[in-house]
Amino acid sequence: MLRVVLIAGMVLIAGCDMPRDPEGTFRRVQGGTLRVGxxxxxxxxxxxxxxxxxxxxxxLESFAQHLGAQxxxxxxxxxxxxxxxxxxxxxxxxxxxxxSTPWSSEVALTQPYLELQGDRYVMAVQxxxxxWLLELDRFLxxxxxxxxxxxxxxxxx
Amino acid sequence: xxxSPQFEFPPEQQVALRQARRWAWITxxxxxxxxxxxxxxxxxxxxxxxxWLEDVLSLAPSIVFLIATHIAxxxxxxxxxxxxxxxxxxxxxxxxxxLFGMGAWLLIESITKLxxxxxxxxxxxxxxxxxxxxxxxxxxxxxxxxxxxxxxGRKKLPLANTLHDKVLxxxxxMNKADWMTAAAAMVGVIGVGLGYWxxxxxxxxxxxxxxxxxxxxxxxxxVFDLMDERPTTVDRATPDELPEKIRRRLKLLPWVKDAxxxxxxxxxxxxxxxxxxxxxxxxxxxxxxxxxxxxxxxxWRVHExxxxxxxxxxxxxxGGDATNDQATNDQAENVDSSTVETSKPSAE
Numbered sequence: 001m002l003r004v005v006l007i008a009g010m011v012l013i014a015g016c017d018m019p020r021d022p023e024g025t026f027r028r029v030q031g032g033t034l035r036v037g038x039x040x041x042x043x044x045x046x047x048x049x050x051x052x053x054x055x056x057x058x059x060l061e062s063f064a065q066h067l068g069a070q071x072x073x074x075x076x077x078x079x080x081x082x083x084x085x086x087x088x089x090x091x092x093x094x095x096x097x098x099x100s101t102p103w104s105s106e107v108a109l110t111q112p113y114l115e116l117q118g119d120r121y122v123m124a125v126q127x128x129x130x131x132w133l134l135e136l137d138r139f140l141x142x143x144x145x146x147x148x149x150x151x152x153x154x155x156x157x
Numbered sequence: 158x159x160x161s162p163q164f165e166f167p168p169e170q171q172v173a174l175r176q177a178r179r180w181a182w183i184t185x186x187x188x189x190x191x192x193x194x195x196x197x198x199x200x201x202x203x204x205x206x207x208x209w210l211e212d213v214l215s216l217a218p219s220i221v222f223l224i225a226t227h228i229a230x231x232x233x234x235x236x237x238x239x240x241x242x243x244x245x246x247x248x249x250x251x252x253x254x255x256l257f258g259m260g261a262w263l264l265i266e267s268i269t270k271l272x273x274x275x276x277x278x279x280x281x282x283x284x285x286x287x288x289x290x291x292x293x294x295x296x297x298x299x300x301x302x303x304x305x306x307x308x309x310g311r312k313k314l315p316l317a318n319t320l321h322d323k324v325l326x327x328x329x330x331m332n333k334a335d336w337m338t339a340a341a342a343m344v345g346v347i348g349v350g351l352g353y354w355x356x357x358x359x360x361x362x363x364x365x366x367x368x369x370x371x372x373x374x375x376x377x378x379x380v381f382d383l384m385d386e387r388p389t390t391v392d393r394a395t396p397d398e399l400p401e402k403i404r405r406r407l408k409l410l411p412w413v414k415d416a417x418x419x420x421x422x423x424x425x426x427x428x429x430x431x432x433x434x435x436x437x438x439x440x441x442x443x444x445x446x447x448x449x450x451x452x453x454x455x456x457w458r459v460h461e462x463x464x465x466x467x468x469x470x471x472x473x474x475x476g477g478d479a480t481n482d483q484a485t486n487d488q489a490e491n492v493d494s495s496t497v498e499t500s501k502p503s504a505e
Contacts, residue, residue: 018350019290022276108278109286128276128354130290136279138288 005046019130027092030123034069034091036060037081041096043154044121047075055150056094056123063139082107086127092136093124108133113140114147160233161240161428166320168459173319178226180313180395181219181325187309188216191302193307198298200279200291204345204360205271205299207263208338213301216257216337217252224248229424242424244458249324249379257372265364270358277349279358288299290465294348303339306332318391321425321458323382326373327393335451385421385441392439403452404457410451412437412444416463417470441466456465 021027038045038052045054052073064071074081078095082103085093097103099112099120108127112120123140125133140147166174195209210214226391233240270277282291310332317326341360374493376427378393388397396400400420414436420429431452443466 018347019279019292020350020352021351024352060423098341108280111283125277126276128349130279130292131347131352133278133288134281134288137283141281141283141288 003060007109012082013053016063019134021049021131023088023126023129025126025129026135029067029069029091029132030064033066033072034064034067034139035072035089037074037076037093037095038081039076039095044096050075055147055154056096056121058150059140059147060092060094060123061141062143063110063136065110066139067135071130081125085124088126091125093133097122097124110137113144116151141155160235160238161461170320170457173225173316177316177320177325178223179320180309180316181222181328184219184309184313184328185216185223186378187305188212188219190304191298192216192302194298198291198293202277202279202295202342202346202349202357203267204342204357204364205295207267207361207364207368208299208302208342210259211264211338213336213366215226215328215331215366216253216255218249218324218331221245221248221252222322222324225424226322230439235401239423239428242426243383245322245324245424245452246379246382249327249375250383252377252448254305256374258478259368259369259375260365260372264362264369267358267361267365269486271355274354275358279346279349290350290447292346292350296343299343299346302334306335310335318401321391321481323391323393327378329370332369341367341393382422388420388422388427399427399456399458400429402455403429403462405432406455407431407448407453409450413448415470425458427458428461429459429463431462431464432470433464434469435466438466451470482490 001033003147012102038047038054040059041054043054044056045052047056052075061071074084076084076089078093079089081093081095085107093107097107097109099122101109101122101124103124106127107124108126108129110133111120112122114121126138128144166481191212192209195212199209201204225248230242230246236408279290279292279295281288282294310329310445313325313329313332317323317329342365345357345360348360388399389395390397400418403416403420404418407413407418407442412435413433415434417433418429418431420427433445433448435444449464451461452462452464
């Protein structure tokens with residue numbers, strides 16, 4: 001019985017690309033629009049004259065390019081953005097969020113893409129969108145060096 | 158004060174006890190590894206969390222067994238004249254309550270998650286420079302939590318029978334059934350991987366039902382033990398025939414006209430009283446002592462049998478269903494009716 005379950009399970013999972021998003025975020029964003037919420041948090045994010053900039057903004061811009069997607073920026077307070085994210089009207093929130101954030105039980109956090117003096121920086125996505133989270137994780141993990149490099153440029157004269 | 162006899166396993170049981178204790182230690186070591194592996198792969202999957210807690214809880218029977226077989230063999234003291242056999246039941250009561258309570262709590266938690274439509278997040282993990290889905294770690298962790306467990310259960314079951322140890326028997330059966338928990342959790346994780354968020358909480362609910370069921374079953378059994386239910390076989394399926402055997406053995410003695418026996422289990426062994434109607438009362442004290450020894454020689458589990466001479470069985474057991482000769486000849490019937498019970502047998 002156990003063997004049957006195991007073999008059936010392996011056949012089943014080998015044939016699918018897992019994980020998939022319950023709400024289909026990754027598929028929608030690919031070649032579509034990436035909806036990003038931004039709150040200012042130097043040097044990770046800035047909002048000047050209706051335009052975002054900063055290290056996390058640059059990371060997401062190259063991620064969007066990688067996915068062939070346009071970015072739709074929303075500027076607001078962090079709490080409001082994260083609530084909107086929970087409701088599914090945003091795809092990512094960037095605000096120099098650390099993995100110690102009290103929001104960690106309300107939203108899903110990426111793995112830390114940068115670690116500085118015990119602070120570990122992450123981005124927030126909607127809970128349960130596992131494919132989307134994994135793709136963002138993959139991108140951020142492969143750009144760790146770049147993020148660190150940009151941080152040094154910003155903070156050393 | 159006279160204390161009960163010192164605990165003694167016969168040689169065959171001594172060997173089985175050593176083996177069983179070794180398997181219990183192996184089980185603890187194995188479960189510790191499972192708990193670590195599962196914890197590392199847990200993520201925020203409710204099914205994984207529930208399966209993990211079940212693994213933590215399944216430490217309990219082995220720990221209970223090790224403690225109980227250590228303490229139960231302490232010699233009786235003035236303060237505890239019946240010895241320490243019952244420590245097994247007490248420890249098991251605590252373990253069953255933990256299982257039951259945790260099962261209930263986990264069930265409520267999973268149902269809450271289902272109702273609130275909480276989407277479980279199983280994200281990425283980065284190992285050796287590769288970022289991949291954490292679910293791919295959960296599945297082998299679950300396999301590790303299931304397959305060796307079945308082997309352990311199979312090894313422990315015959316030892317439990319030899320030792321007449323109900324804790325070990327329950328433990329072995331739970332180990333044997335553990336693959337179902339792992340399979341349920343795997344279905345939950347794979348379901349999430351396929352984009353069905355609800356499979357995780359649904360699997361968790363099924364696993365917690367199983368924990369709740371095990372806990373409830375064990376709780377019921379241990380309460381029966383503490384209520385001095387008549388002795389049963391180690392799988393608790395049927396009443397033990399030993400009290401009836403003792404009664405018949407007593408009746409075979411030439412000086413015994415009639416006999417009745419009642420017994421209770423304390424851990425591995427039985428304590429009990431026999432009431433005999435003597436035909437010939439000369440030298441009664443020596444005869445009684447001899448009869449008690451004869452009965453104890455029948456089986457190692459007869460730990461102490463106090464024999465009480467009485468002019469008639471009905472007088473000795475007011476309200477009890479005293480036995481008669483016809484019942485003795487009918488073996489199918491007499492197992493039940495001849496074991497003297499002063500109260501109604503518990504319905505099973």
